[in-house]
Amino acid sequence: MSVIDFDKIVVTKLSDNTIGINSFDNKNLDMIKHIKEDALRDQEKKVGTTWVWVYDNKIAVGYISLAMFSIDRKEIIKEKRSKYPYSTIPSLLIGQIATHKDYECNSIGSSMISWAFAQAKQYSEKIGCRTVALHPLQEVIPWYQEKFKFKLIKREDKQDIMYFDLLQKQS
Template sequence: MVKITQSTICQGFPTRIGSPSRANNVLNELIIKPLNEDDVGAIQVFECDEKELTDWLKTDALRDQALMISRTFLVKHPKNGALGYFSLLNDSIRLDPELKGKWKRREIEYSSLPALKIGRLATHKNHIKKGIGKAMLANILKETLKNITPRSGCRYITVDSLPNAIGWYKKLDFEELKTKTKRKLSVPMYFDLERIAQVAS
């Protein structure tokens, strides 16, 4: 269980992720915890603006966790219950021509590289624009550099963004991954952990 404070959100990460929020007092009272069976009541009353994200949390999150497909984490407030959640799973990123060129200049010619994928990330519909989404993303980056990269290779954070969230991710330094096939329902994006690895170490 991780308690969210302004220092844990901001320290070592891009200013845009940890920028001050009008809801700082709310953020300071939040905790991030792994989802378990005791949270069934909290997730059943969770609602976000995207029905698919709401339904998945209620019906599939615990199942996928039991099958070792993904791990889900809740953002909880002592009085208001679950205000957000995110799920994580292993991934690899197939390098587009631009990324291949960058790596080739470093004499690396792999066609894909390891990544951690944000399977889903959602904020309760009554608590959007309060910095909760940024806090979740900052926690993902921080915990990846602290607990994953020292033990296993992981170069990127990936996400299949919904069209209406692309701008939000871009503001937080995610980039679109160029693919041959165009998707209507989601857009693959990535964040290069090298951007913050030196700062956070």
């Protein structure tokens, strides 16, 4: 694990010439495939935008892909439904998030999630956005619950959803 100086990180929108993408490495091959093969195409099709954390103008230490989303109010637990006035809840979706394997355990993932919350709060003021949502890998559900207080929606016929209500207090 390499130690990071966060003052040397620049957040940049993914492009053909983003520094460090070709050498991005992660334990999950799907995350590597996404950043190297799928993310730019998603941007061109306007279905998601990927933001890259470039360290010291040399290496991509992480990335996060964001898109618009909505959660069906019926999926929220019954006592919470009354908090949401419409049938769907506007959300910012974290589509993909990954840290370079050599830079794990440096709070890069936490930094990217906090950045996504800040983006969602800006959107909530400008266009309406009530939650931050994601489709979690099973092994990271406890991290999202403990660190960021995300709530889990278990779904039998579809992928699970986790969400954070922007009106609740963040710890």
